[in-house]
Amino acid sequence: MLLLFFCLYTGIVKLEMIEKASDFLLENLAFFFLPAGVSLITCFSLLKGKLVEVLLISLLSTIVILVVTGLTIQFVQSLGPGKYENSTSNCRKKERAAPRRQLEEQLN
Numbered sequence: 001m002l003l004l005f006f007c008l009y010t011g012i013v014k015l016e017m018i019e020k021a022s023d024f025l026l027e028n029l030a031f032f033f034l035p036a037g038v039s040l041i042t043c044f045s046l047l048k049g050k051l052v053e054v055l056l057i058s059l060l061s062t063i064v065i066l067v068v069t070g071l072t073i074q075f076v077q078s079l080g081p082g083k084y085e086n087s088t089s090n091c092r093k094k095e096r097a098a099p100r101r102q103l104e105e106q107l108n
Contacts, residue, residue, distance in 0.1 A: 004018075
């Protein structure tokens with residue numbers, strides 16, 4: 001993932017080159033978790049007495065992942081104005097503006 005990030009950031013790999021494959025993977029993401037879920041069910045007898053520990057580790061690792069992801073995003077945004085910095089906010093502005101224009105046209 002770091003290698004892919006570096007290649008995307010430097011422009012070695014263009015977003016269009018991996019967009020189709022990444023869309024496929026994201027659309028089928030739940031399917032990739034099935035083997036892990038089935039393994040947990042088949043090994044439930046081993047985990048039966050350790051349910052609290054497993055839940056605690058899952059909760060703590062989720063918190064760590066959220067914090068590290070947030071810090072990583074802040075770091076990348078602090079590197080300077082880039083092409084990704086305002087892309088989501090611009091999309092949201094356009095989405096909000098379209099219904100507003102339609103409403104104004106209907107009222108006039």
